[in-house]
Amino acid sequence: MANLFIKCPECGTTHFNKILSKTLFVCPECGFHHKLTSMVRLKYTIDKGSFSEFDRKMRSMDPLNFPGYDDKLKNVIKQTGSYSAVIAGEAKIKGEPVVVMVMDTRFIMASMGSVVGEKIAKGFEYATEKKLPVVVFCASGGARMQEGILSLMQMAKTSAAVKRHSDAGLLYISVLTHPTTGGVTASFAYLGDIILAEPKALIGFAGPRVIEQTINQKLPEGFQRAEFLLEHGMLDQIVPREFMRDTLANLLKMHRVSILRNNKKFRIEQYGLK
Amino acid sequence: MAKKDIEKELRDLQSKLDNLKSEISDNSDTALLPIIKQMEDNASTLKVELYRKITPGERIQLARHPNRPTTLDYINYLITDFVQLHGDRRFADDHAMVGGIGMFEGIPVTVIGTQKGKDTKDNIKRHFGMPHPEGYRKALRLMEQAEKFGRPIINFIDTAGAYPGLGAEERGQGEAIAYNLYKMSTLKTPVISIITGEGGSGGALALAVADKVFMLTNSIYSVISPEGCASILWKDSSKAMDAAQALKIDANNLLQMGIIDGIIEEPEGGAHQDYAGMAENIKNKLRSALEELSQYEIEHLLEARYAKFRKIGVFKEG
Numbered sequence: 001m002a003n004l005f006i007k008c009p010e011c012g013t014t015h016f017n018k019i020l021s022k023t024l025f026v027c028p029e030c031g032f033h034h035k036l037t038s039m040v041r042l043k044y045t046i047d048k049g050s051f052s053e054f055d056r057k058m059r060s061m062d063p064l065n066f067p068g069y070d071d072k073l074k075n076v077i078k079q080t081g082s083y084s085a086v087i088a089g090e091a092k093i094k095g096e097p098v099v100v101m102v103m104d105t106r107f108i109m110a111s112m113g114s115v116v117g118e119k120i121a122k123g124f125e126y127a128t129e130k131k132l133p134v135v136v137f138c139a140s141g142g143a144r145m146q147e148g149i150l151s152l153m154q155m156a157k158t159s160a161a162v163k164r165h166s167d168a169g170l171l172y173i174s175v176l177t178h179p180t181t182g183g184v185t186a187s188f189a190y191l192g193d194i195i196l197a198e199p200k201a202l203i204g205f206a207g208p209r210v211i212e213q214t215i216n217q218k219l220p221e222g223f224q225r226a227e228f229l230l231e232h233g234m235l236d237q238i239v240p241r242e243f244m245r246d247t248l249a250n251l252l253k254m255h256r257v258s259i260l261r262n263n264k265k266f267r268i269e270q271y272g273l274k
Numbered sequence: 275m276a277k278k279d280i281e282k283e284l285r286d287l288q289s290k291l292d293n294l295k296s297e298i299s300d301n302s303d304t305a306l307l308p309i310i311k312q313m314e315d316n317a318s319t320l321k322v323e324l325y326r327k328i329t330p331g332e333r334i335q336l337a338r339h340p341n342r343p344t345t346l347d348y349i350n351y352l353i354t355d356f357v358q359l360h361g362d363r364r365f366a367d368d369h370a371m372v373g374g375i376g377m378f379e380g381i382p383v384t385v386i387g388t389q390k391g392k393d394t395k396d397n398i399k400r401h402f403g404m405p406h407p408e409g410y411r412k413a414l415r416l417m418e419q420a421e422k423f424g425r426p427i428i429n430f431i432d433t434a435g436a437y438p439g440l441g442a443e444e445r446g447q448g449e450a451i452a453y454n455l456y457k458m459s460t461l462k463t464p465v466i467s468i469i470t471g472e473g474g475s476g477g478a479l480a481l482a483v484a485d486k487v488f489m490l491t492n493s494i495y496s497v498i499s500p501e502g503c504a505s506i507l508w509k510d511s512s513k514a515m516d517a518a519q520a521l522k523i524d525a526n527n528l529l530q531m532g533i534i535d536g537i538i539e540e541p542e543g544g545a546h547q548d549y550a551g552m553a554e555n556i557k558n559k560l561r562s563a564l565e566e567l568s569q570y571e572i573e574h575l576l577e578a579r580y581a582k583f584r585k586i587g588v589f590k591e592g
Contacts, residue, residue, distance in 0.1 A: 055591070061588050115589045145498050159452060160483070160579075164580070204447075
């Protein structure tokens with residue numbers, strides 16, 4: 001966030017970066033939730049100093065020798081200082097242990113190729129082994145075209161890893177942020193036990209442009225926004241950024257593994273029945 | 275000359291030839307013999323042209339050929355006592371997805387597939403073979419039914435992709451596909467998927483989380499249509515053939531990359547030239563795959579299915 005000013009894509013108002021950083025990058029005019037880098041998102045979400053990152057340097061190769069991909073990767077790594085479009089690790093949210101993964105749209109629109117797929121699958125496998133809940137902040141333009149079919153297969157791979165985590169009785173909270181589309185929507189993003197979204201986030205499978213071309217008509221206002229999806233039963237709740245950390249902590253607290261799953265018997269003494 | 279035109283010329287020639295031959299046998303007029311000889315030579319030249327090594331562009335044309343056999347054609351050739359089952363029990367019956375139960379080589383199976391139309395009217399009813407969420411939910415309902423009754427599942431895939439539209443989004447196209455991937459990964463029965471024409475992105479994958487995935491020689495399987503890729507990357511959909519080349523969407527490349535488990539040969543000139551021959555090749559492959567899969571305990575099958583998708587991906591550990 002090196003820019004001095006940031007223009008709101010929703011209402012067009014320009015604000016000082018410094019002011020926006022005080023509102024958690026929520027537009028003071030219209031309430032639009034700006035995209036966050038994964039590091040800023042973590043800062044807003046997890047307990048300070050609690051993060052231990054997995055596979056920070058895992059990076060994409062160019063398995064298809066796709067025109068221009070190699071240069072694109074080099075540039076984006078240089079620009080962002082990250083090696084991939086997702087950051088994964090173990091952390092605490094208000095003391096609740098969790099595997100947290102955050103996607104970053106600065107990195108080729110957080111599209112999912114082999115690395116995103118591998119890190120997400122590995123994160124779920126780690127959480128399954130350690131009996132930890134998972135929180136994923138999703139954002140993505142879809143599958144990464146430059147890795148062809150390998151990208152498509154990451155949808156199957158991540159979904160299967162979520163299934164194993166779920167079958168172990170563990171909680172997965174998916175948070176859909178602006179924008180979450182394509183292959184990510186059609187895999188782990190929509191597989192949460194609980195699915196939250198940020199206000200006005202664009203969420204969908206097919207992009208609005210493709211749909212307009214197909215049905216040859218203008219789409220209604222608010223189409224594919226979080227509010228539209230909530231109305232159609234596709235989300236559990238829309239949570240404004242300022243309440244996200246508390247909401248997550250509250251949900252995590254109610255799903256503590258030791259209480260719910262270790263034994264067949266429901267052990268209320270761990271809560272202390274009042 | 276485009277393959278389609280050659281095909282048409284060949285067909286015309288063949289029918290003229292057949293007419294002439296029947297005339298000869300009627301009145302044994304030997305003067306016609308040299309003409310017939312000439313026509314037969316022309317026909318074989320056309321055939322050579324038609325069946326020479328085809329380019330990626332021509333392969334896409336074949337994969338999308340309007341006369342390509344559809345799921346219901348294959349069911350007709352391969353499955354006896356077929357009972358079609360309809361509806362997702364939630365919203366509607368999607369005609370872009372068909373399915374049911376029937377007998378394959380003596381055993382009961384569940385067969386599901388995307389269904390393209392045979393003509394314009396049929397295509398409109400079937401949304402050109404692009405399923406809505408209710409199609410994927412119907413497919414999953416039938417797959418879970420197969421699991422309950424211990425029937426193997428055979429999926430036929432030929433779709434440009436999941437339908438991109440208003441209603442599809444309202445009813446959760448992304449969720450419907452995601453949920454199929456999720457549930458299929460642990461279905462406790464063997465699943466075999468065959469890409470028969472177009473394997474279009476998530477809309478195809480939603481039927482292809484399988485123990486065995488096969489492709490017909492001239493089918494394609496891709497993360498995005500070549501046209502879509504070209505228009506996003508190069509803002510120019512006419513560069514589709516460059517994109518097709520770059521995306522490596524043909525069966526040979528995908529077999530080499532370990533994405534699919536085998537290729538089913540098409541009859542000369544493509545599946546649409548010989549439905550029965552195509553079905554026969556599919557039958558043989560299905561039989562051997564079912565024989566192989568039936569040897570495993572279900573737990574072993576599920577481990578192998580997980581491992582198969584888990585290992586796909588190319589990256590540097592860092």
